[in-house]
């Protein structure tokens with residue numbers, strides 16, 4: 001087998017922020033760093049999961065040993081399994097020589113399994129076995145497995161508990177993973193940190209530029225769907241393009257000055273995408289679970305896009321989630337899976353506006369997916385889930 005090498009991270013990354021939320025994250029990260037437990041990192045995209053994984057490793061006794069990463073949304077089976085466990089020449093089409101897996105490369109160090117919600121069932125089983133035995137058996141190998149000592153850090157922006165309830169993520173693996181669980185807060189929930197992130201980003205550009213207090217206040221009030229990553233890009237662009245030493249309100253892009261404008265500018269592109277996806281799903285040229293679902297998990301399709309597809313479906317079914325099942329080419333037993341998946345990823349759409357109005361009561365009150373999970377309860381309490389033919 002070829003010689004194994006891996007990245008070695010020794011210096012902890014600089015963690016910006018002094019808010020109570022980020023201080024709590026660092027306390028938990030230090031606690032995790034002091035031991036060898038498996039860590040589960042959750043949080044929206046761009047909140048710093050990758051960074052905190054490196055921080056934990058660099059502050060641990062394993063710091064001088066490799067830190068390797070695997071991204072389950074990018075690499076698919078059997079390459080993902082081979083990436084982690086290695087393979088023997090000829091074990092699958094394209095395996096032209098033996099390869100060492102990243103778990104072996106990370107021996108006595110750590111591995112970050114990123115986007116773990118995208119791991120296939122087979123991969124989940126293999127990871128569970130690894131967590132239980134510490135043994136690595138390359139694909140196609142028949143000899144005794146190798147024992148390695150690797151700290152596993154898993155990261156995801158999905159709700160694994162709900163995915164486990166819907167049967168797409170193994171509950172036993174989830175228990176194994178969240179020995180230490182750290183949730184990275186969204187940037188909008190820690191506006192106190194925005195000024196520090198701005199200063200840090202400016203410093204990295206090496207430019208003598210600053211933001212006015214009013215401009216900083218607008219940045220702090222923004223909802224930052226892309227979190228710290230989006231803030232960094234925004235600040236870098238302003239620093240390089242504004243051509244002034246003090247960036248003021250008038251230099252900020254329009255969405256910061258007029259909330260809602262960004263949404264308007266994106267609507268047309270997104271509408272087209274949602275139209276195409278919906279047309280593909282109902283024409284069966286796009287499989288909901290086989291294609292749309294993985295596209296969503298890999299973030300090629302956003303939550304907004306998925307909701308738009310649902311809205312188009314609910315319009316057709318007069319607000320019936322159950323009638324979406326045949327419309328989207330799913331099997332009857334997929335109903336619960338669909339509801340759990342939508343709830344896990346906060347993709348649920350209130351069906352009531354799509355229903356033919358029969359009484360004034362149906363539109364009142366707030367909608368929850370729980371109303372749909374028990375169809376009997378749903379129909380008696382909110383009349384949400386009757387097939388359109390009955391309404």
Ligand SMILES: Nc1ncnc2c1ncn2[C@@H]1O[C@H](COP(=O)(O)OP(=O)(O)OP(=O)(O)O)[C@@H](O)[C@H]1O
Nearest residue numbers: 014015016017044045046047048049050051228229
């Ligand atoms: N507390 C922090 N201090 C300094 N930089 C940060 C902090 N949090 C996030 N960042 C920066 O924000 C960017 C996004 O962070 P990171 O890649 O760790 O996010 P993530 O949660 O892994 O995102 P994704 O889910 O998209 O993979 C990186 O450039 C990272 O360095």
Ligand SMILES: [Mg+2]
Nearest residue numbers: 049050114155
């Ligand atoms: Mg990441």
